[in-house]
Amino acid sequence: MPKTMNDLHQKKQNALKITMLTCYDYPTAVLQDRAGLDVIFVGDSLGTNELGYERETSVTLDEMIHHLKAVRRGVKESYLLADMPYQTYVNPGMALVTARELISHGADGVKLEGMQEDVISHLSNNGVEVWAHLGYNPQYHNKIAVQGKTYDSAKILVSDAIALQDAGASMMVLELIPEELGKVISEKLAIPTIGIGAGRYTDGQVLIVQDMLGITARELRHAKNYANIGDIMHEAFQTYVHEVEFNEFPQPANVRNMKEQEREQLMHWLSMNR
Known part of the structure; x- marks a missing residue:
């Protein structure tokens, strides 16, 4: 049976880790789905890892849909998540149009970045399973850096996470934050958290598929090279x-x-x- 949001919440409640990887094409989707991943994610990392862009902000909605449709053809069991591209959710009305477009092409849920309480509330109230994303936000931060390292910034991120959950977020991605903060937020929230560079205590983990397969030349502290496919x-x-x-x-x-x-x-x- 295809995995649902309820299945992901049940894993948190049962203290079981949620598995998630990015994916941008059909053959990779088939293999990931067959491997039993909980979530397959068509992220805006598509831009920097697949399309050769310098920034995730260059990815268009049409490009996201093109790759989402390919991945959807390969996914039978995993939950399929799609990123909402930069500047496609600047207000609640636009966000709903974007979300419905992605869902119509196969996404089970959509993800957006930053403090977008009104957008998240509007999507949730219209039946959209929406994922929040705090910490380092590639669409809005110009420099890759760990967020929430100080008491003041950590306190803000905890409060922001609670506010986004209260607004209607179904899940939350935490990127590049200290492990201690990832643990605090995950314990504070009823919804599951997925970490990327957020330590060992989030409810699940996500990696960019090219990083974990060794296809890129990047050496990232938060990633692990599971195979030297690039070589x-x-x-x-x-x-x-x-x-x-x-x-x-x-x-x-x-x-x-x-x-x-x-x-x-x-x-x-x-x-x-x-």
Whole structure:
């Protein structure tokens, strides 16, 4: 059975960790879904990890929908979350139009960044499962930096998290905050928290798929390289180049041949038409 928001809340209530990864294409979605992930996330990290943009803010709604549709075709069991791109939820009315567009193309829920209480309330009141996102917000912070390191800033983030939950947020992503703060917020909230660089005590974890597969050159403290897929791909590409250049590929096993009678007829035709 496909996983629901209720399933994710039940995991928090039963002290079970929630698993989540980003995804931007069909074949990766099939593998992630088959692996049993709770949440598959089409994030605006699409821009920097898949489309070659310098900032997540360059991702458009059309681009998000294009990749969401591909991922949706591969997801059968996981909960499918989609980011609301930059400047597509500047007011409650626009946010609802954006959310409904994403949901119509397969998203189970949508995520937005920052203190957007009125937007979250409006989406929730209209039946949208909306995820909040606090800490480092890629759409609004120009510099990647840990948030909530001081008493004053940590206190604000705790209060903000409670306010967004009260506004109607169903889930909350916490990015680049101290572990102690991730623990406090997760214990304060009734809704599940998902951490990325937020320590060990959030209700679940999310990573960017390219980071955990070793496809990018980034070395991030909060990430773990589970496989050197980037090195494997590079070696495969190099081997292919070598074999084609030195006529080692294709081999007889890679080709198809005509039946002898058909080939002889072709040769005869060619000899008559020189």
